[in-house]
Amino acid sequence: MSPLNARFIARRGVALPMVILIMVLLTVSMTAAFTLNSNEVRVVDDQQEQLEAFALAESGRERYLAERASFGFTGEPAVSESVRVVLTNGYADVVVRRMRGSTATLPGLYSLQSRGVRTVSRRAGVPPAARTVGQFLMWQVGSMNVRAAWTSLSGLRKNGGSGTLSGTDVCGAMPNVSGVAVPTSPGYTQNGGASVPSGTPPIKDLGPQPASDDSVNIDWAGIVNGGVLTPNITIPGQGWPSFADPNYWPIIKVNGDFTLPGDGRGVLIVTGGLTISGARHWDGVLMVGGNLTSNGNNGVDGTVVTGLNRKLGQVVPQGDVGNGTKTYRYDSCKVARALQSLSALVEYRNAWADNWASY
C-alpha cells in the first residue's frame, strides 16, 4: 500500500458519528413520546373499561328484572337465585338474596347484586374491568283497590229483596268494603223488598259521572288493548279451560260479549257484556266492560267490577242484576289468589347503590 492510499484510508469523517448521534437522539425522543402516549392511552383505556363495566352491571340488573322469567325463574324467589347475563363484550353476574319472605301483610324483600365484568382482551397482566351495583327489590303481589263486592260504573238495578251483595270480607283478612259501589246517578235501585247490599257502607256513592269513572283505578284501556297484562287464555282463539286442578287460577280475557260456560276461578276479563246463567259460580275477579246480566241463582266470591267501558268514553246503560237469589260476596283471599299471577319481583325504587364492595 502506498503512503498516499494509506493516508486516504486513515482519514476519519464526522458523517457517520453525526448520523449515529442524530439517530440516537431521535430514538430517545420517540421512545419518550411513545411512553408518554402509551401511559395516557392506558389511563383512558382503564377509565373507559370502568365505564363499560358499570354499564354491564346496570344492563344485567335491568335485564334480570325485565326478563326474569326468561332465565327460568318464576314465582317468588327462594333464599337466593343467581344468573349470568351474557352481554356484548362482557357479562353480569346477578345474585338475588332473600332478606325477608312475603307475609300476608308484608312484601318480600331482597337484595340484588349485579357485577359487570368485561371480557375483551386487555394488556398482558391487566385484570378485566369489573364493577358492582346493588339494589333492594321487593316481591310485589298483584293488588286491586276493591271498593265493593260489586262495583258498577254504570249503576245497578236489582229486582226483589232476595240474595246477597255483601262487602264483608268472607276470609276476614282485610277490612270490609261496601256491598255495591255505584255513581250518584244512576246509582243503586231496587225493585221491592228490603235493601240487599250490606257492608261498610252497604252502598258506596262514587260521585257523579264522569268523575266516578276515575274512582276505579284500573287501567282498562291498557287491558283492552293488550299492553298491561298477558292473559293465559284469550277467547276467541282458545277454548274454555278445565278447572279440574284446584290450584289453577288463570287470567282469561274475552274480546266481545260472553256467556260464562261453567264454574271457574281466576281473573275473567270481558271487554263486552257478560251473562251468567243458572247456578254458575266464580271465585276471584270479574272485570266487565259492559254490563253483567245475571239469570238464575249464581254467585261470585271475590269482587266484580262492571261498566268499565265507561272509562273508554263509551255509554253503558244501567246494569240489571235480574231475578233470582244472587250471592255476590267480597273475599279478599280469593281476590289475592286470583291476582297472584300478576305478582312480580320489582325494584324497590330509590334504594340503589353504586358502591357495593366487590373485594
Place this chain on the structure above:
Amino acid sequence: MKLRHGVTLLELMVTILILAILGTGLTRLLTSQARFYEHQGAGRTARSVSRAAVNVLLSEMRMVEAPGGVVAASPTSVTLRVPFAVGLVCGPVAGATTLTLLPADSAMLAEPGFSGYAWRNNAGAYTYVEVGAAIGNSVPAPCTAAGVTPVLGGRIVAVAPALPAGATAGTAVLLFRRITYDFANSTALPGRLALWRRVQSTGAAEELVAPFDASARFRFFALDAADAQDAAPPLANLRGLELVLVGESEGSPRITSAPRRASVTTAVFFRNKL
C-alpha cells in the same frame, strides 16, 4: 524529511461551516422537539386534571337522591347529601333504630363526617334527619326479631334519633354526608383554581385536583328538561349536573405561552329519584 499531514485553511473553514450548519440544524431540531413535547405534556396534564375530577365526582354523585339530596347549588359550588350506604330498617333498639346495610366500599364507610340519615316512606319519598343524628354499631338481634336476614358482608348499625313508628321493618334508609364540591383558589398551585371537596360536618377540605380554567363550572339538569341550564333550578327540581371541567396544565409551554386547556363535559344524574 518526514511527510507531515495537515489541513489547509480552506479545508478547516469548510469543515467549520459544515459543522455550523449541522449544529444549527440539530439544535433547532432538538429545541423544537423539546417544545413540542412540553406542549404535548401540558396537554396531557390538562386532560389528566379533567379526567381525575370526573372519576371522583361521578361515583359519589350518582347515589344522590332527588329531590331531597341537593342542599345548595350554584355554577361554582354544589352542596349535596351524598349517600355512602343504603340499608333497611330492622327495628328499634334503646332510643335508636337498627339498620342492616348493603355491603359498601370500606373507604366510603370509614370516612368521618356522618351527617344524618334519610328514610323512605311507602310512596318512595325520603325524609332527612340531621339534627342530633348519630351512628354506631349494633347487633343482629333486632333484625332477627323482624325476620330480616342481613346481607352477607353488610354491616349492622344503629342510627339515632330513632325512626318514627311508621318506618317499619323493611323501610329503606340512606346514610349520608353533606359534601360541598366547589371551584375555589388552589393551595397547591397558588393563584390557580382547584376543585375542592369539603365534608361539612368535619370541616375537612380536600383539594381534589388543580388547576382549572375559570370557565370550569357546574350546569344543571332540571326536572323534565332535556338540556342542561346555567342557572340552578329550584333544588327540588334538580335531577342532575353537567360538569364542565376545563382543566389546565400547570405550566405554560413556550409555544403558546399560556397554559394548555382540555375541556371535558360530562353529566351525572341522580339515580335514586322518584
